[in-house]
Amino acid sequence: MAGAPKPWEATNRMQATSKRATRKTRAAKWELRLYVAGQTAKSLQAFANLKRICEEHLEGEYRIEIVDLLQNPQLAKGDQIFALPTLVRKLPEPVRKIIGDLSDTERVLVGLDLQPRQAGSEC
Numbered sequence: 001m002a003g004a005p006k007p008w009e010a011t012n013r014m015q016a017t018s019k020r021a022t023r024k025t026r027a028a029k030w031e032l033r034l035y036v037a038g039q040t041a042k043s044l045q046a047f048a049n050l051k052r053i054c055e056e057h058l059e060g061e062y063r064i065e066i067v068d069l070l071q072n073p074q075l076a077k078g079d080q081i082f083a084l085p086t087l088v089r090k091l092p093e094p095v096r097k098i099i100g101d102l103s104d105t106e107r108v109l110v111g112l113d114l115q116p117r118q119a120g121s122e123c
Contacts, residue, residue, distance in 0.1 A: 030054070030062035030112075031091040037084045038070040042101045046085035049102035057114055087111075 034050055036043035047066065054062045067075050069084065079088045079097075089096040089112055098111040109115035 028061055028063035029092065030058050030089070031065070032062060033065045033067060033079065033088040033090055035067045035069055035076065035079070035081045035084055035086045035088070038068060043085050045101040045103065046087070049105075049108070050087060053102065053105060053108055057109065089113075 032050065032054070034046060036046065050064060054064065069076050069081070076082075079086075079095075081088075083099045085099075085101060087098045087102060087108075089098075092113075096111055096113065098108055102108050106115065
């Protein structure tokens with residue numbers, strides 16, 4: 001797949017801001033950082049799932065930053081990234097992390113604190 005464009009552009013750090021957040025003040029309520037390792041199937045799926053979840057549940061108040069660790073592995077240290085893909089919620093605080101391709105929407109919503117954890121569930 002060499003030379004194929006990434007869905008998040010050809011940069012190693014890209015910010016995708018929702019249209020609504022851009023129109024208002026450029027300050028998004030939700031700042032999310034997705035760490036990936038190149039254009040793997042899991043990376044692409046994680047990005048697609050994150051975009052869908054944000055569009056459906058964050059009402060346009062989000063910004064996604066993609067960090068490709070194949071391009072800049074040193075960036076993993078700041079957020080203590082040990083597995084990929086990893087989503088880091090920077091804002092609102094506290095910082096939270098979700099590992100995987102984000103295909104389990106309920107688990108992601110609980111991890112982002114958008115939905116309360118069900119009694120007896122393990123997320």
